[in-house]
Amino acid sequence: MKRQTVMIVDDTPANIEILSESLGDDYELFFATSGLDALELIRADKPDLILLDIMMPGMDGFDLCRILKGDPSTRDIPVIFVTAMIEEEQEIKGLELGAIDYLTKPISPHIVRARVKNHLELKRYRDLLETLASAADRAKKEFLRSVSHELRTPLTPIIGMTDLVLNQEEDDNKRKYLGMVQKSAARLLGIVEDLIETSRLEGEGGAPENATFHLQSFMDTVTMEARAMADGKGLTFNVHIEPALPEVIVTDQGMLHKVLTMLLGNAVKFTPAGAVGLEVRQQEIAGEQMLQFSISDTGVGIDQADLDRIFSDFTQSDGSITRSYPGLGLGLTLARRMTELLDGSIWAENAPGGGSVFQLQIPLVLPEADGVLSTPN
Template sequence: MKRQTVMIVDDNPTNIELLSESLGDDYEMVFATSGAEALELIRADKPDLILLDVMMPGMDGYQLCAVLKGDAGTRDIPIIFVTAMCQEEDEIRGLELGAIDYVTKPISPHIVRARVKNHLELKRYRDLLESLSSAADRAKKEFLRAISHELRTPLTPILGMTDLVLTSEEDDDKRKYLSLVQKAALKLLGIIEDLIETSRLEGEGASAESLPFTLRPFLDAVLGELETVAAGKGLTLRLTLAAGLPEAIESDQGLLRRLLTMVVGNALKFTREGEVALELEHRATDAEPRLLFSVLDTGIGIADQDLERVFLDFTQSDGSVTRPFPGLGLGLGIARRITELMGGRIWAEPRPGGGSIFRIELPLKVPAGLGVAS
């Protein structure tokens, strides 16, 4: 097994020698006598752990720690501060910057050796868990992709033959039974399509287009496709557009349709009475203008602890086996992936008075030469 690498950063050669002798020959050692030198070495070849002196000329230990923790490529390197400062506020400052431990001077070789050993063991286990998690995630995606396509292959002729028989069968009882078969098969096909969509959005090469289209007719069409579901449950389906919205936008129309259908459909599913509303407004920010879609319902609501969890795969707010709203819990996970692919974000809030609000914020791009809605 490759030996782990420990970097010692200290402007005092005597301290470097003492720390190095404390660790013996158990690790590969790298040395730096300044924060700038250490940063250059770390970016060239990341160590497994850093023993970092606090007081150094130029870039001190606190500054180096802040730089490393602010970089995604180095933020996971464990840092142990080595310092003669033993005031509580000094220790708190280092820990708040992201250090995992402190060793105080005068240096005790036994303490240095024990703490380095313990933290490197923890890092080894953490790296192993991350590796296993990544492997499991890849296996899950491959399994979903394979099983989804294998399930869809026999389902297509089942639906085709059922439809064919329904068009020719005259016996009412047989037609009723065949209709139940057809509905069940279509439901299964929807689940399979969700699995395939999840795998596709996680795969390499997934991207969003940016083409112009008029906004109001598009939104009317999206809700029009869901009107039958709303009417069947006796629900009001409402669309509200704020003043000042553009007449047209540039976006991926297919992805946006899928996204809104997912979120509004989810609201309809969990609402027994009242309304589901889609509201749209323009939100100006310092970075870029944004569109804010809000889907409001009068449904069962979401517990505070589940507001983020509902966007995970195979998750519903009510996770019990006997829950009254069956499903795999993939819809909002797909919605999250689409939103991120389009450069936006999605979140949930409780609705005052009961129900839920799902908000989707997306970049707003307006085609050149087109006006603004009144």
């Protein structure tokens, strides 16, 4: 097994010698006599643990620890401060910066060996758990991908054959039962499609395919589909599209369509009665022109504590087994991931009079005659 590495950072060579002798030949040791030198060495070849003196000229131990813990590539390296100071205020400061322990001078070789050994063992177990968790996550995603594709294969002909029999069947009772089969199969197929899309975005990255298209024609399609869903539940569907919007924009039309369809579908799904609304407008955010879509409803609303959580995997605002609205809760997760790929943002709010409002913003990018993309002033 490869020996674990320990870096000793101290501006006094005698202290480095004492610490080195305390650790013996059990570890591969690296040395630095200043914070700046240590930072360069750590970033080049990350050690498993750092023994760090506090009182050093220039960049002291606290400063170095603060930099290391602020860098994602080094924040997980355990840091043990070595100091002659024992004031409680200094000890608290070091622990708040992210250090895991203190060694006090004069140095005891037995204590040095014991504490370094214990913390490196903890790090090894933590690294092992992270590796196992990553492997389990990969296995889960691969399982979902494989199972989803296997489920979709028989579902498509089931729906098709059911539709064929429905068109030929005259008995009302049989048509009723076949209709229930068809709706259930279609719902299951939708869940499978969500799982497949989730796996695709996580596995392939799902890079957007930006292209030029006519915004009004696109919105006509989106509103027509949403109106059909709303009419099916007897809901009012209100649309307001700002008249001054550009005629042509550039983004991934397919992704944007999927996100809007998911949000509008959810609005209809969670609204037993009342209305669903869609508003589209141009808005300047921090000097950048954005295209903003607001999807509102008069439905069941969202608990304040769930406003952020609902965008996580397999989550619905009502997480109980007996919830009234079926589904895996993947729709909003997919909407969030696609929005991020479009360099946009998405969030949920509670409507003042009840129900909820989902806000979607994406950069408003226009095509230019020479093919170069631009953002409006």
